[in-house]
Amino acid sequence: MTRHEMTRKEFLKATAGAVAVTACSGTASAAPEKPGPKRGVSIYSYSDDLFKTATLEDCLAAVGDLAADGETIGLEILANSHIEGYPNPSDAWVARWHELCAKYRLKPVEYGHWVDSKLRSEKPPWLSTKESYEMLVRDIRLGSRLGFTCGRTKLGVIDGQLTPVQNWREFITMALPVAEKLNFRMMPEIHPPTRLKSKMIDDYVDFIEKEKTTPWFGLNIDFGVFQSGRTGSGAPPGQPGGRSAASEPTGGAGARGGMAAGAREPSKVEEMIPLLPYVHCCHAKFMEMDDNCEETSVPYPEIIKMLVDHKWSGYLLSEYEGEDRGRGGAFQAVRKHHVKRLDYQDQAVMADRAHDLSVPS
Amino acid sequence: MLEKEIIQENGFRNVRQNGQVVGFQVRYRSCYYRSVWLSMSLGFDVSVDGETFPRDRISVTVGGRTYTQEQMKTTTEVQWPISEAAILTVSKPGGLKPGLHEVEVGWGHAASYMPMEMANMPRRPQSPTVGAAMRGMMPFTEKRKIVLVA
Numbered sequence: 001m002t003r004h005e006m007t008r009k010e011f012l013k014a015t016a017g018a019v020a021v022t023a024c025s026g027t028a029s030a031a032p033e034k035p036g037p038k039r040g041v042s043i044y045s046y047s048d049d050l051f052k053t054a055t056l057e058d059c060l061a062a063v064g065d066l067a068a069d070g071e072t073i074g075l076e077i078l079a080n081s082h083i084e085g086y087p088n089p090s091d092a093w094v095a096r097w098h099e100l101c102a103k104y105r106l107k108p109v110e111y112g113h114w115v116d117s118k119l120r121s122e123k124p125p126w127l128s129t130k131e132s133y134e135m136l137v138r139d140i141r142l143g144s145r146l147g148f149t150c151g152r153t154k155l156g157v158i159d160g161q162l163t164p165v166q167n168w169r170e171f172i173t174m175a176l177p178v179a180e181k182l183n184f185r186m187m188p189e190i191h192p193p194t195r196l197k198s199k200m201i202d203d204y205v206d207f208i209e210k211e212k213t214t215p216w217f218g219l220n221i222d223f224g225v226f227q228s229g230r231t232g233s234g235a236p237p238g239q240p241g242g243r244s245a246a247s248e249p250t251g252g253a254g255a256r257g258g259m260a261a262g263a264r265e266p267s268k269v270e271e272m273i274p275l276l277p278y279v280h281c282c283h284a285k286f287m288e289m290d291d292n293c294e295e296t297s298v299p300y301p302e303i304i305k306m307l308v309d310h311k312w313s314g315y316l317l318s319e320y321e322g323e324d325r326g327r328g329g330a331f332q333a334v335r336k337h338h339v340k341r342l343d344y345q346d347q348a349v350m351a352d353r354a355h356d357l358s359v360p361s
Numbered sequence: 362m363l364e365k366e367i368i369q370e371n372g373f374r375n376v377r378q379n380g381q382v383v384g385f386q387v388r389y390r391s392c393y394y395r396s397v398w399l400s401m402s403l404g405f406d407v408s409v410d411g412e413t414f415p416r417d418r419i420s421v422t423v424g425g426r427t428y429t430q431e432q433m434k435t436t437t438e439v440q441w442p443i444s445e446a447a448i449l450t451v452s453k454p455g456g457l458k459p460g461l462h463e464v465e466v467g468w469g470h471a472a473s474y475m476p477m478e479m480a481n482m483p484r485r486p487q488s489p490t491v492g493a494a495m496r497g498m499m500p501f502t503e504k505r506k507i508v509l510v511a
Contacts, residue, residue, distance in 0.1 A: 047394040048493055051444040052365050080396040081443050118473040119398055119437050122480055126473075156473035325493035 035349050036308035037316045039066065039338060040074025040109050042283065043082055045320035046330050053328065056082060057100055062331050064104030066338050074109035074281070074315040075101070076152065079139060083146075087138055097146055109315045110150040110220070110281050111143030111184075117156025117165050126156060132171040136186075137178050144182035150281050150315075152220050153186040162194050169207055172217055179216040185280045187220040196225055196267035196275065208278055218278035222319070224285040225267045227297050269302045276312050284316040288323070289336035301344045308348035316341070363390045368464055368505040369446050375456035375511060382456035384418075385409075385509065388446035389466050392487075393497030396443045397470045399428065399436035403480050403500060406467035407451055414451050422448035457509050464507055469500025 041063045043050070050059055060075070067073050080086050084093050101108060115136050117126035127135065136153070143151055153172075155164040172186060179186055194200055201219075208214060272279070286295045307316075318337045320330050364370060372388035387407070391397075405421060407414050416430045423441045427450070441447055449466065467484040479500055487501040 044394060048496075051390075052363050055362070078395060080440060081394060084442070084444070086396065086440055086442075114395075114473060116398060116401065116473045118471045119400055120435075122471045122478045154474050157476050160476050162474070162476070321492065321494045323492060326496075 034345065035311070035313070035352070036345050037282075037304065037312060037314060038074055039071075039341065040076065040107075040281070040315040040317040041066065041334055042076035042078075042110070042112070042317045042319040044076065044078055044112070045318060045325075045334055047081075048325040049328060049330060050082075060100050060104050060106060062334070064106055066335065067105055072105045072107045074317060075106045076110040076112060076281075076283075076317045076319075077108075077146075078112040079142065080114065083142070087142060089142075094145060101147065108147035108149075110152050110187075110317055111139065111146065111148035112152040112154070113139040113143065114154040115156060115165075115168075115171070126165060129167045129170040129174070132165075132167065133174045136171060136175045140175065140178055140182055140184045140186070144184050149183055150185045150187060150220075152189050152283075155188055160193070161198070161200065162191070163200055164188065169211075172207075172213075173211060176211070176213060176216050185215050186217045187280060189220045189222050189283060190225060191222040191283075192224045192227070194225065195265070196221070196271040201275070205275070205278070214278060215280060218280050219275060220281060220283060221272060221275065221279055222283040222285050223298050223300075223303065224283070226269060226299055226303065227285065227287070228266045269299060269306050272303075273306065273310060276307075276310055279312070279314060281315040281317060283319040284337070284341070285319050285321065286333070286337050287321055289333045293336040293339040295337065295340070300340065301347075304341070304344040305348040305351070308345060308352055363444070363446055366505055367392050367503045368466055368507065370505075370507040372446070372448065373462075373464070373507050373509050375509065376450060381454075383454060384450060384452045385457045386448055386450045387464055387466070387507075388448050389468070389503075390446040391441065391443045391468075391497060392503075393443065393470065394494065396440045399423065399433040399439050399441060401471040402433055402441065403469040403471060404430050404433075405447070405449055406484065406502075407449055408465040409451075409457060409462050411463075414453065418452040420450045420452075422450065459509055459511060461506055461508050463504060465502055465504045467500070467502040472498065 043056075043059050043063070046054060046059045046062070050056065063073050063075060077083070083089050100106075115127070115132050117132065119127055119131075119135075140151065155168050157163060158165055175186065188204065190196065190201065204219060208217060211217075285298065287297055289295055318334050318341075320333050320337070322329055322333050324330075324333070367390055369388035369390060372386060374386055375382045376384045376386055389405070404416055405419055406416065407419050419430060421428050421430065421433060423445065424439065426439075428436060469479050469482065469484060471479055475498070482500045484500040484502045487496065487499075487503065
């Protein structure tokens with residue numbers, strides 16, 4: 001039997017114990033895990049079904065069903081949208097949340113939240129530094145209470161390049177001690193039209209290095225930054241023009257006034273390598289899955305290989321934005337995403353191990 | 362659970378006070394993926410069979426509490442959950458006749474993480490090709506024919 005003919009179970013057995021993996025929480029995992037990124041799903045993927053055709057528990061069950069025997073799947077929620085009674089859920093709701101995570105073997109990983117600078121008005125003055133800090137800390141506390149160790153900390157923006165509000169450094173700095181105390185990593189999401197090589201990223205990295213924020217403030221990379229081939233058509237997948245660009249806030253249409261021109265040029269996968277020390281989980285964005293379970297607009301084999309090669313072991317949270325979401329397509333699309341995702345990782349790990357074995361130490 | 366359509370048929374009814382019909386109600390769910398603070402709502406507009414009602418005659422009930430649209434602008438601590446249809450109560454003495462009506466609701470909201478001012482944008486029917494993540498993002502209008510029974 002060649003390596004490529006190994007089943008996943010055999011593969012896991014063969015590699016068991018080979019690598020000690022550190023979880024996003026910073027606690028050493030008890031069981032040996034597959035080297036490389038861990039699997040997770042953002043409940044955002046199911047937005048068109050949630051509360052219409054599916055309850056929150058239905059969505060959690062669907063995520064849990066992606067697991068191999070004994071495996072735990074990571075989870076992202078959107079605080080505002082998915083927590084009943086947000087920002088003040090009842091104790092009963094919080095207890096139920098923990099019960100459901102245990103029932104479906106889910107690990108709360110990333111808590112999506114917003115610093116809503118435009119809370120009072122679309123025009124400046126927006127939230128003061130103190131108000132922003134208070135909103136941020138309220139979310140860190142709630143996220144931590146629900147078991148999350150990462151936050152997708154969405155900041156208000158001031159322009160079409162999605163440059164964050166001017167006082168972001170101040171309120172993030174103020175929140176760092178709380179984040180550290182509660183084991184919570186704040187991460188702005190790097191999302192198109194932002195590119196990995198840009199002033200915004202330079203500014204974030206300067207701040208991270210200067211203030212020594214790792215791991216309490218870092219970056220979440222949305223794989224939309226690697227996406228190519230968008231046409232802006234809403235046509236169904238498989239039909240001419242059937243790419244799902246319209247769902248991305250990349251602009252182009254007049255209604256998106258102010259968004260960056262030329263934003264569709266994707267970043268290169270290798271541009272993520274220097275950022276990896278700051279990245280604790282990612283949005284594994286995908287837009288359409290064919291019947292071979294391939295995502296054709298995002299270079300997943302290359303991304304996964306890069307992450308495995310660099311021994312990055314955070315969570316990839318599948319985030320679906322396909323056009324068939326409104327027709328109930330999200331549940332199957334997420335399942336498809338995890339099929340090839342595992343294959344790519346197995347292949348990358350095997351290639352890595354083959355390389356290690358062939359290099360005399 | 363909510364109806365898949367944005368304008369909900371259940372809950373479309375006349376409202377009575379002291380035995381008099383004083384208006385009607387229609388329930389409207391958000392098609393945006395995110396719950397928003399009431400202060401970030403840019404207001405609800407309602408038309409029925411071509412008759413448009415001014416905002417000061419439309420109140421909004423969320424979480425069991427009823428707000429005027431002016432009150433919503435300063436309500437920064439309450440969210441309109443995506444899991445809950447807002448109840449729009451329209452003042453209209455005599456209410457609507459039982460039967461099929463074409464109801465149109467316009468709504469918009471501010472988004473801190475988007476650079477544009479949504480308040481200045483016209484409300485238009487949402488394009489059928491708008492992507493899932495963008496649904497409900499821009500101010501838009503929604504129309505549906507629904508039946509009022511009583």
